[in-house]
Amino acid sequence: MHRTHILLALLTLGGAACVPFPAPNGPQLTCATPSADTSGWSRIVDSSGFSFLLPPGFRENNVEPVDSHVRGFEAEGLTLSLDYGRYSNDLAGPHEASEGHLECPAQIGGHSAVVLLTWPDRMAYGVDAAWRDVRPGVHLWMGGAANTPNGQRALLTVLRSVRFDQP
Helix, strand or coil: CCHHHHHHCCCCCCCCCCCCCCCCCCCCCCCCCCCCCCCCCEEEECCCCEEEEECCCCEEECCCCCCCEEEEEEECCEEEEEEEECCCCCCCCCCCCECCEEEEEEEECCEEEEEEEECCCCCCEEEEEEEEEEECCEEEEEEEEECCHHHHHHHHHHHHCCEECCC
16 A cells, blocks of 8 residues: 555544535535635645645644655544655556546646545545656645545645645
């Protein structure tokens, strides 16, 4: 198992959603789903030269790096991890379109990215994004899991809020 996915295995999924979204049985997220309202969110500035927004209620976990810069965050019903380095997941592997999976190419923070949305088989709604070659040979992967579509939309908004200090 790739170490970034090991971070996701540390899920602590609670009960509350933090961002309004259509009815619980409403439509699933798509590549065109609008971002959530970020009023009251905090910008987290990372020492590796990028930043992102987090909704209130997130706390940072202590994560031991292996061979790259890693961080982990959680809030009730939500987890978020990031991995920045040469061996970070660039999501370049084959991703077959399926009923529970959607791949969205995007421009985020002035860089090309790929965003993957997944729907639960048993546990969580997932969101992953990778920015390949932020610097030559260095990738940023961010991903998270939520226990509701509301939380998935919040995580999608977090990933879309990434900004890099350098183009």
